[in-house]
Amino acid sequence: MSTERKSLTDSQRQEFSILLLLHHIASSQDKIHFSFLDQNHKTIESNLKELEQQDLVQLDVEQYYQLSEKGQQSYDRLVQQQVLSLIHISEPTRPY
Numbered sequence: 001m002s003t004e005r006k007s008l009t010d011s012q013r014q015e016f017s018i019l020l021l022l023h024h025i026a027s028s029q030d031k032i033h034f035s036f037l038d039q040n041h042k043t044i045e046s047n048l049k050e051l052e053q054q055d056l057v058q059l060d061v062e063q064y065y066q067l068s069e070k071g072q073q074s075y076d077r078l079v080q081q082q083v084l085s086l087i088h089i090s091e092p093t094r095p096y
Helices: 010-027 039-053 069-090
Strands: 057-059 065-067
Touching: 010 039, 010 065, 010 069, 039 057, 065 069
Parallel strands: none
Antiparallel strands: 057 065
């Protein structure tokens, strides 16, 4: 079994970062306010803009980011995929 580590591409890194942000917005009590974004948060800002362009997040009336209906559906599918993957991984192998 090889233990060689493979590096993520910039695109994979960006996608992973966006998924983490989507998860944070969906599951955290700590909301992200629009005014939070400044020069020190360029990565978060670009990821939020990407999520907005994909219609996955939106600003609520108090200017906090929240999942849109499409974002909630996407997040629910992602969680379901994770659950199914864990079930598959945890199933004991059967001898043939």
